[in-house]
Amino acid sequence: MKILRQWLLSIILIISVFLFISHPALASQDSGVAIFEANCAGCHPKGGNIIRRGKNLKQRALKRNHVDTVENVISLVTQGKNNMPAYEERLNSQQIEIVSNYVLEQAAKNWRN
Numbered sequence: 001m002k003i004l005r006q007w008l009l010s011i012i013l014i015i016s017v018f019l020f021i022s023h024p025a026l027a028s029q030d031s032g033v034a035i036f037e038a039n040c041a042g043c044h045p046k047g048g049n050i051i052r053r054g055k056n057l058k059q060r061a062l063k064r065n066h067v068d069t070v071e072n073v074i075s076l077v078t079q080g081k082n083n084m085p086a087y088e089e090r091l092n093s094q095q096i097e098i099v100s101n102y103v104l105e106q107a108a109k110n111w112r113n
């Protein structure tokens, strides 16, 4: 019985490690979705904007407001704008680039995961 229990525990452990490694959002603190959820989703849930509705992260608004290129999103996120905080001291430049690409990818998919 004891051997069976140890064997079961080992299997569970191996499966958990495997799931953890194969799931990019869990495996990396630096994935676009993880950075977005931790830093941006509070004001931009599902690509919206709870402070200024028209300045959301959907494709149409990004185009209208000229933040539809990765360079422009990076510069906005780095420097902040009006009620949006600057991220240059909270995220490193690589994280800012990753989350900016994530925003544009999600906008292209209309924020459907």
Ligand code: HEC
Pocket (backbone or CB within 6 Å): 036, 039, 040, 041, 042, 043, 044, 049, 051, 052, 054, 055, 056, 057, 058, 061, 062, 065, 067, 073, 076, 077, 081, 082, 083, 084, 085, 087, 099, 100, 103
């Ligand atoms: C405290 C709330 C808040 C947080 C947190 C926040 N934003 Fe914003 N965001 C805003 C506001 C307000 C604006 C509108 C700025 C303006 O006046 O143009 C905005 C605008 C934007 C825009 C331009 C949207 C448009 O249509 O013009 C992008 C892109 C953006 N945010 C991305 C991000 C990203 C990426 C993060 C996380 C790293 C983030 N924001 C975190 C409040 C926030």
